[in-house]
Amino acid sequence: MSNVVSLTVPFRQRSKAARQAALLRNFADHRRGEEDVFWLKENAEALNILECTGARPDADDLSCYRAFYDDIEARMEFFPQYYRFLLSLCLDLEDLGMPGNKGARLAEWAAREGLPEAELSDLQRGEACRLCARRGVDALPGDRGLGDRLRRFAARSDTFAMPNKKAAYELTHIVFYLSEYGRVDPCLPDAAIDSLIFAGTLAFLDFNVDLLAEICIALRHARRAPPEVWEIWLLQQARCFGLESDPYAPLADDYHEYLMLNWFMATTGQGGFAAQIPEGRVVFRRTRPRSGPLRELSECIYNMGRARSADWETMRAFVAARLSQEAHAALVAAEAANDRFDAFFAGFARVGLREARA
Secondary structure, three states, X not given: OOOOOOOOOOOOOOOHHHHHHXXXXXXXXXXXXOOOHHHHXXXXXXXXXXXXXXXXXXXXXXXXXXXXXXOHHHHHHHOHHHHHHHHHHHHHHHHHOOOOOHHHHHHHHHHHOOOHHHOXXXXXXXHHHHHHHOOOOOOOOOOOOHXXXXXXXXXXXXXXXXXXXXXXXXXXHHHHHHOOOOOOOOOOOHHHHHHHHHHXXXXXXXXXXXXXXXXXXXXXXXXXXXXXXXXXXXXXXXXXXXXEEOOOOOOOOOHHHHHHHHHHXXXXXXXXXXXXXXXXXXXXXXXXXXXXXXXXXXXXXXXXHHHOOOOHHHHHHHHHHHOOHHXXXXXHHHHHHOOOHHHXXXXXXXXXXXXXXX
């Protein structure tokens, strides 16, 4: 289930702080231009991870963002559609040590302009509220039910017992916002913990490093220990990255997986950000395992037709006989990691409509 490779590069950055500073310079100066919305996304993600894991960079390490920070009011005024990215960048830079106090003024302006009220989803409103609250601003004073609605979405565990990556990523971000990235207890009901475990089971079966890392982080933010099997596999995958300086390679690379895995490692006390960062534009590449067995498992139970059942005890032997050896091994590991696997499978089997018609 893993393909571990070693990364050998010249030894240049002698500390974790130096490697993180080199990583920030890469995202700020070498991958994309500031006019690209993906520059906002990549840099917001990198700075957010460093801020919420307690990084303390030197002032010089943030100098690559000085011009951006100096101009941020003009950007916010002209690009209000990106206010969450811009506000996140501003707040994280200040909290990481950038001299200045623009974040409070920008949060007040965003709330006064009603930007959070223009959001299309509770998840986006939740992020906006969390950002503004970092400077003591109530972004939605007339909406006292937002947290309850987010918890209600998270608690519908059936949603997360079937493949739906969009919903699963929304679930992890709900936990991030409600927990203030691990700083407070998000007060999730048990059903929401089931949702995280169910979504993690699917991510594990899909060999989805990115999503599984986020789910393990979310579980820890919710004061729960992720399954050991998942964490061992993620640590194996963290050794499968190659970071290369390449000014011409496309940037549709594995940077996000790299950030999520290293965030996971930092959250679990396993270090993180140990790789040396090459000079110039860095491309992140991961040696991938073969595609996960989730599709094979889905096709297996779908093709059973009327014989498909939501009862895992009934289905276990039938499924095992129809899967490849690798897929079956992954399924056994997934079951061992989830003490509610029978409840997960009842949703994954998707026989509700048939039962309703019976």
